[in-house]
Amino acid sequence: MITGHVFIATSLDGFIARTDDSLDWLMKHDGGGADTGYQAFIDSVDGIVMGRTSFQTVLGFGGAWPYPVPVVVMSRSLASSDIPEALRDRVEVSAAAPADLMAGLDGRGWRRVYVDGGQVIRAFLEARLITDMVVTVAPVLIGAGKPLFGGLARDIDLDLVAVRSIPPGFVQVSYRVK
């Protein structure tokens, strides 16, 4: 069965990016070198589902495409022609709802999906498509920005799986969704 997995960084006040999508608050606290578990995580998934904003943020970084696995961009406004030609063998666009998208990916043999971006994570949580979440909290309050969480129709109970600190001041918490 296909499952969704979250691995994301936030400020202590729960933002994954500033209002203008910048991540300077995260980068400046990055110790560079400490193992966050990201590589093991990305090596464990068959592909990534992200939102348009996350996709465009990653594109905006320039440089080499960072993902070693296929990416699906959830968007009703993007077309395949909006994907840079060099990425079309690795990136596709889908306008499907979360459950339909996951069913389609399951049919293609995907088992573990990295679910990324605030809106997409919230939609997948609401649809009960997330199995576990690893949240890495940066030691800063930024006051405003794009939230990770918010807006659920009902509570989502979690089991704490692990907690640890990562120098120079990050806290990484891992939860299983009940």
Add this chain to the structure above:
Amino acid sequence: MITGHVFIATSLDGFIARTDDSLDWLMKHDGGGADTGYQAFIDSVDGIVMGRTSFQTVLGFGGAWPYPVPVVVMSRSLASSDIPEALRDRVEVSAAAPADLMAGLDGRGWRRVYVDGGQVIRAFLEARLITDMVVTVAPVLIGAGKPLFGGLARDIDLDLVAVRSIPPGFVQVSYRVK
């Protein structure tokens, strides 16, 4: 010198109460028995500053008044006559701004102040009157409610002091405000 200290519980999505101020989501995860450090914390302060909402929530619990130290309720709408008579030797109302209030308490010999309630904590953070924060995160997403953080004019950088788990699934993080 007088200093402000935060000790508070939130949901993983950063709420300290539901929109109707209820704490059922917190109570239901309470393991009952595990030492959260609250007693040692409350024993370390000279008094408490809280907002009107927090005060009225505590009053609404009924039962014995829970605080062993003096309480100042920050409010521009409450009058001293709104404080139940039985509490008037332990609870006062102040309409002062955070810095003025702290200066006044300093003059009365207070050294460590427990700062409680979302609005009051945010106002004290903004005024740089908080020295450290202990945040205990419950393993649940509630989707909406009264937020702990939000709305700062500029970033507040933190030093991570400690992190630990508290059965049956809480994570307690301690930060010093830089």
